[in-house]
Amino acid sequence: MNSSLLTFLPFVVLIGAMFLMxxxxxxxxxxxxxxxxxLGPGSGVRTIGGMYATVKEIGDDTVTLEVAPGVHAVYAKNAIGAVLEDDEYNRIVHGTADDLNIDTPVVPDDASSLLKDEPADADQAEAPKLDxxxxxxxxxxxTDGKTDGEAGAK
Known part of the structure; x- marks a missing residue:
């Protein structure tokens, strides 16, 4: 009797674990x-891929999201990972004055401002010699006096 109880105990534990899962x-x-x-039109959402967008239309199994101003994409409803509160969505997407760091360096549009020690006059500057x-x-x-391209050159 005792051995049959020990035989069925692992099965009972597995069935209980499966029930909980x-x-x-x-x-x-x-x-x-x-x-x-x-979900409703105008709701801010985050997809399971991590993209933030605004809901434009809702279908049976799909949702149309505005991913950028004037850019719409159709997603499966299952792709919506979270519906965000308006304050949270605006803070993440648009940022707030506190989030903006004005001391960050600005990347220039062209490389000319990155050059240092430019000569004052372009005519005086020597062009680098390229090999x-x-x-x-x-x-x-x-040693024969012939160049590489001539006949008889070694």
Missing amino acids: TRSAKKKQQAAASMRDQ LGKKDEKAAED
């Missing part, structure tokens, strides 16, 4: 469904 999964599904029920792999003619001559 399915219960937890059902709760998550219900929470996601109630979150999607909060294009050409040899001097004197160095290219053989």
Whole structure:
């Protein structure tokens, strides 16, 4: 009797664990469904991919999001990861005055402002000499007096 109880004990534990896991999964599904029920045109959302957008239209299984001004994309409702409060959405997407750091360096549009020690006059500046792999003619001559391209050159 005691050995049969020990034989069935692991099965009882597994069945209990499976029951708890399915219960937890059902709760998550219900929470996601109630979150999607909060969707409405104008709601700020975050997709499961991490993109922030504004809801424009809601279909049966899809939702149209405005991902940038005038840019609309159709997503599955399952792709909505969170419906955000207006304050939170505006803080994340648009930022607030406190979030903006004015001391950050500004990246210039062109590289000319990054150059230092520019000569005052462009005519006085020497152009850098580039080595294009050409040899001097004197160095290219053989002891025979022939250049590399001539017949009989070594």
